[in-house]
Amino acid sequence: MARNGDKRRIEPSFGDSPEVPYGLQIGPGDRIMRNDALTAPKRKAKPKARGTSRPAARRKGPGLFRRASRLVYWTAVLGLWSVIALAGVVAYYGAQMPSATDWAVPDRAPNVKIVSAEGKLLANRGATGGESVTLAKMSPFIPKAVIAIEDRRFRSHWGVDPLGLARAGVENVVRGRVAQGGSTLTQQLAKNLFLKPDRTVGRKVQEALLALWLEQEHSKDEILEMYLNRVYFGSGAYGVEAASRRYFNKSARDVTLGEAAMLAGLLKAPSRLSPARDPKAAEERAQVVLGAMREEGMVSDRQLASAMSAPAVSAPSYWTGSEQYVADRVMDDLTDLIGEPREDLVVETxxxxxxxxxxxxxxxxxxxxxxxxxxxxxxxxxxxxxxxxxxxxxxxxxxxxxxxxxxxxxxxxxxxxxxxxxxxxxxxxxxxxxxxxDDAPIRIGKWSPSNYKKKYRGAVTLTTALAESLNSxxxxxxxxxxxxxxxxxxxxxxxxxxxxxxxxxxxxxxxxxxxxxxxxxxxxxxxxxxxxxxxxSRIKTAAGKTIFEWHDQxxxxxxxxxxxxxxxxxxxxxxxxxxxxxxxxxxxxxxxxxxxxxxxxxxxxxxxxxxxxxxxxxxxxxxxxxxxxxxxxxxxxxxxxxxxxxxxxxxxxxxxxxxxxxxxxxxxxxxxxxxxxxxxxxxxxxxxxxxxxxxxxxxxxxxxxxxxxxxxx
Missing domain, CATH: 3.40.710.10 (DD-peptidase/beta-lactamase superfamily)
Incomplete structure (x- = not known):
């Protein structure tokens, strides 16, 4: 801008130049740093004496804190993403299942109880091979033994046991192989009821979801009862009643402590540990179960000693007794008489x-x-x-x-x-x-029948001929x-x-x-x-309703x-x-x-x-x-x-x-x-x-x- 009519162009500049009439320059007061820091002469660094250092806390403290913070941060991030990934996997496999509103426990396969004319048991037939027994009626040692060896926290968990999973994981890592499973009894029941025995991630996820549902819909006793009446005990026996009849020739109502321990021990490997196949292995496993029961306070020292001193059980390799032939005959006739069984039946022979x-x-x-x-x-x-x-x-x-x-x-x-x-x-x-x-040698065409030892009697009556079995x-x-x-x-x-x-x-x-x-x-x-x-002679339902009766014709x-x-x-x-x-x-x-x-x-x-x-x-x-x-x-x-x-x-x-x-x-x-x-x-x-x-x-x-x-x- 010109002053007093002066038309010269004046360019802006910085510094103390006399061409800058208004002093447009940056001085020390306009700087952020202190003036003395700018004007003070630089000091030479003193050489560090050998063997001397700063205190460790002063040197590393801030670095450790930062590293710890980063560890916590990334751990949280990793955990969050793991949860998100797990949720995604659960959602994916859960979406492949029917709606929870349609879930229902399938009926147990019908059992056919076959009894003699006087009402005594001959055999059980059907997919289970034994009738269903309530917890109240079976030996109290059976559920105790199964819980002690298979799922000690059964009464407290909600279908899935994180502690059990962690324990099994650690054990498997230590041994370098799959030595333990972390499935609860509820999960095992879910697998038996609904799923195929595939060892896949999808099946384990679905098993857990179904276990959670079972725990919501049924009491602990109901779950345990369903499990014990359906689980496989080896040698073709499904359920405790079938297994008790199979191995001990008695009802599950009368099973002793030692026998209950043997049944519970079979669940780990039903075929390999069956007393019909390897009595020694079955007995050794039963001893392990008894020890677990004692640790849980389910039996006394006296009961333990008595059970461990009992002789080993040896069972036949298959169902035994000639009445089993009768049972097979009955099952062959059953479909013709009433069709395919749809519920538990009692067949009177x-x-x-x-x-x-x-x-x-x-x-x-x-x-x-x-x-x-x-x-x-x-x-x-x-x-x-x-x-x-x-x-x-x-x-x-x-x-x-x-x-x-x-x-x-x-x-x-x-x-x-x-x-x-x-x-x-x-x-x-x-x-x-x-x-x-005339009992004598004869020839009929090319056939010449002869008597036993080729002895002939001559003229005989038909009575004598039949009594002496004369072929001629x-x-x-x-x-x-x-x-x-x-x-x-x-x-x-x-x-x-x-x-x-x-x-x-x-x-x-x-x-x-x-x-x-x-x-x-x-x-x-x-x-x-x-x-x-x-x-x-008669067929009835388990409730006593007669659905077939033989009448002399x-x-x-x-x-x-x-x-x-x-x-x-x-x-x-x-x-x-x-x-x-x-x-x-x-x-x-x-x-x-x-x-x-x-x-x-x-x-x-x-x-x-x-x-x-x-x-x-x-x-x-x-x-x-x-x-x-x-x-x-x-x-x-x-x-x-x-x-x-x-x-x-x-x-x-x-x-x-x-x-x-x-x-x-x-x-x-x-x-x-x-x-x-x-x-x-x-x-x-x-x-x-x-x-x-x-x-x-x-x-x-x-x-x-x-x-x-x-x-x-």
Missing amino acids: TVDLHLQKTAEDSIRRLLKEKGRTLAVSQGALVSIDGTGAVRALVGGADYAASQFDRATEARRQPGSAFKPFVYLAALEAGETPDSVR VAAQLAQQVGPQTVIATAERLGITSKLQPNVSIALGTSEVTPLELTAAYVPFANGGLKPDVHTV KLSRVVSDEKVGMMNTMMQEAVSVGTARNARFGWPSAGKTGTTQNARDAWFVGYTANLTTGVWFGNDDGKPMKDVTGGSLPTLAWHEFMAAAHEGLSPRPLPGHWNPFAAPRTVSVSSEPQATPSLDRESSGSINRPVPPADVGGPKTKAGSILERLFGR
């Missing part, structure tokens, strides 16, 4: 447990005593009453060793035990027990009436297997099962009626009363003086032995007015036995069983009426129902079991009293 055990003991004893000497390894027995109810069924020497049921599934040649159907066909064609045939005469009768007639006769009485239409059928060359062969003899024992063979007459009398006359001779003499036990009885070529099969099927029982001995691979015939082992087993079954009962005559002096005549037998003079009928059509004569006294055994209830005194 026709089997008498005492008779069952008697049959089992007889078969086992004979095999143990004679098996090695006679080269025989298996046996089977079936006993059926006049209504078709199976009273005993043994399918083999030992169910634990082989679950194959030879009584109902094995088809074997019956040998001469098939001859009664040949003789019945001949009687119905006009022959009588007194008819005579049986072949002559089969040729006379024709193989198709023999087959029709056998099928009418109950044979269901396919039979070959050739003359050799007279000697039992077509295969049948012991059950069907025995069932086909029942009409001889009950007066000519064919019953429906059955093992189930109106039976068809398949053999006339006269022909029943004729057959019983002939087959009584087989027991009295013929090949079945070893079977005699004091009751009127009849039957027929059978031995196949090279002694591969040995049979005896016999009966009284009360029971029809068939016995078979042989080898599964068809190897010949050493001189075993139907008149040896089978008759001995039959005698032992039937004597026990009839002990204490008064003898009853066999049914049927035949007048040997009446003129012979041919009787046509219709499959239609006819009058049944030997059995009384109620107005409903059901059959009253025959009532024997008055009791002549004598002691009554358990088996006798049961048969007495069945048939009267």
